[in-house]
Amino acid sequence: MNTRLCLVEGWMLLALSATSFAQIGFQNGSFDSPGLPSGQPAQALDPSGSTFITGWTTVPGYNGTASGAVEYVGAWSQDPGGYCVELGYYSGVNAIKQTFSTTPSRPHLASFWLATDPFNGPPAILRVSAAGTSSDYQAPPGSGDSRAMGWQQQSFVFTSDNTGSTTLWFGNVVGIPAIDSITITEVPEADSDDDGVPDAQDHCPNTAPGAIVDADGCSGVPAPAMSAPMMIGLAMGLILVGLLRVARSRWST
Numbered sequence: 001m002n003t004r005l006c007l008v009e010g011w012m013l014l015a016l017s018a019t020s021f022a023q024i025g026f027q028n029g030s031f032d033s034p035g036l037p038s039g040q041p042a043q044a045l046d047p048s049g050s051t052f053i054t055g056w057t058t059v060p061g062y063n064g065t066a067s068g069a070v071e072y073v074g075a076w077s078q079d080p081g082g083y084c085v086e087l088g089y090y091s092g093v094n095a096i097k098q099t100f101s102t103t104p105s106r107p108h109l110a111s112f113w114l115a116t117d118p119f120n121g122p123p124a125i126l127r128v129s130a131a132g133t134s135s136d137y138q139a140p141p142g143s144g145d146s147r148a149m150g151w152q153q154q155s156f157v158f159t160s161d162n163t164g165s166t167t168l169w170f171g172n173v174v175g176i177p178a179i180d181s182i183t184i185t186e187v188p189e190a191d192s193d194d195d196g197v198p199d200a201q202d203h204c205p206n207t208a209p210g211a212i213v214d215a216d217g218c219s220g221v222p223a224p225a226m227s228a229p230m231m232i233g234l235a236m237g238l239i240l241v242g243l244l245r246v247a248r249s250r251w252s253t
């Protein structure tokens with residue numbers, strides 16, 4: 001293998017390792033499965049124990065009770081042509097959850113879109129929880145227009161425990177929050193010298209940029225003590241001093 005090819009492969013590996021990757025076990029974050037028969041705009045689901053929505057189960061809400069319905073809604077989804085879910089419909093308390101595999105003890109980012117039922121105005125409050133962490137989110141007020149719900153994107157960060165799986169839970173605390181388009185991303189481990197070996201496993205945490213490294217993150221070549229611009233500046237300074245000395249010696253003779 002020639003050196004150039006090796007370098008290209010090294011950079012490809014670096015690029016791959018620097019890219020966070022979607023959580024493979026998580027499914028149907030946009031609620032578009034199973035869908036509803038043509039002409040049916042919504043389906044009220046039992047507030048606990050329904051597995052109608054692919055990958056999801058309806059469960060008791062934040063206070064341990066399950067009432068009202070989880071509403072599976074077409075037409076006003078965040079993703080055009082799809083479906084979304086409304087929690088706490090109507091004047092109820094309920095939640096949905098999904099369990100999926102996760103790399104142990106890694107930070108994860110859950111992104112989701114949030115709105116309030118357009119015809120039940122006061123801003124809804126949604127609770128999200130996973131792996132012992134939970135956060136509340138206030139949605140914008142109901143817009144009164146199902147075609148312009150005022151969807152807002154939100155982020156929830158959690159660290160997976162050491163069991164190899166995580167349960168993500170969404171429930172209403174106030175009103176009727178609508179949720180849609182959920183994605184889970186594992187946050188890549190810190191890699192200060194960007195050599196593709198995470199800091200926790202890197203025996204040489206300061207390798208030169210672009211160096212080809214082994215499994216321990218070592219290249220055998222120490223990092224330069226000075227940056228390239230500093231070295232160029234120093235070289236130019238030395239040349240200038242040299243020229244001044246030559247000029248001075250000429251004038252003094």
Ligand SMILES: [Ca+2]
Pocket residue numbers: 030031032077078079082083084180181
């Ligand atoms: Ca959707």
